[in-house]
Amino acid sequence: MNKGLLALITIGLVLVLAACGQTNSSDTDNSNSSQTGEATSNNMVNIKATNWEFDQAEYSVNAGEEVSISLTNNEGMHGIAIDEFDVNIEGDGKASFTPDQPGEYIIYCSIPCGEGHSEMKSTLIVK
Template sequence: MNKKWGLLVSAVALSAMLMTACGGESKDQAASGNSATPAATSGTAVNIEASNWKFNQDTFEVKAGEEFTINFKSAEGFHGIGIQGLDVDIQKEGSKTMKIDEAGEYTIFCNVICGPDHGKMVAKLVVK
């Protein structure tokens, strides 16, 4: 391989690395809800909205073994969601796609100390 080709290959490898880095960053932005474009949904959409001091539904249902996307939004006030036993941690607004293989029930709670009735902000995720 001559010197010219070697340089070209390094340039391509470098730009591929840079593109990967940028891709990672834009993903973080989407997760924090700052992206202007709506979050891409995959599978069933589970739309959870929080207001002072409740969620829009008491129970949210998904199917075991099927991918779903939680779309969370603070419609009033500043709230968040965590789900007991699951890797979900969204504040203000954001989305999370996941899949649960086994049926069960999980407690959804507000993870932002948001006011006097913060403790009442619980709902249920039912996996059937």
């Protein structure tokens, strides 16, 4: 009886440890973006916001291709807006648009978030 109980406890412990060691795919950054903010091959831009700053100063996409943009708030409550493309995401969310003209466009926080709010900006570079 003791050997059976010991085997059961051992199997249970192995299962618990295996479950604890798994990586949660939503916590891993699977994007192909470089540090310069290049969009992935499908023009996906992932923006992470903390108090009074975005994770990158610039994000680059291709003109004439649909862009999917997502916002994740890692700290505080923020939104993003890009006026020229009628993009307005409040809180964590996504939007899509197609930029036709190359140029530089301001991405700014659209939710008043405190003393650094007015400086919370990045640039979308459309090539």
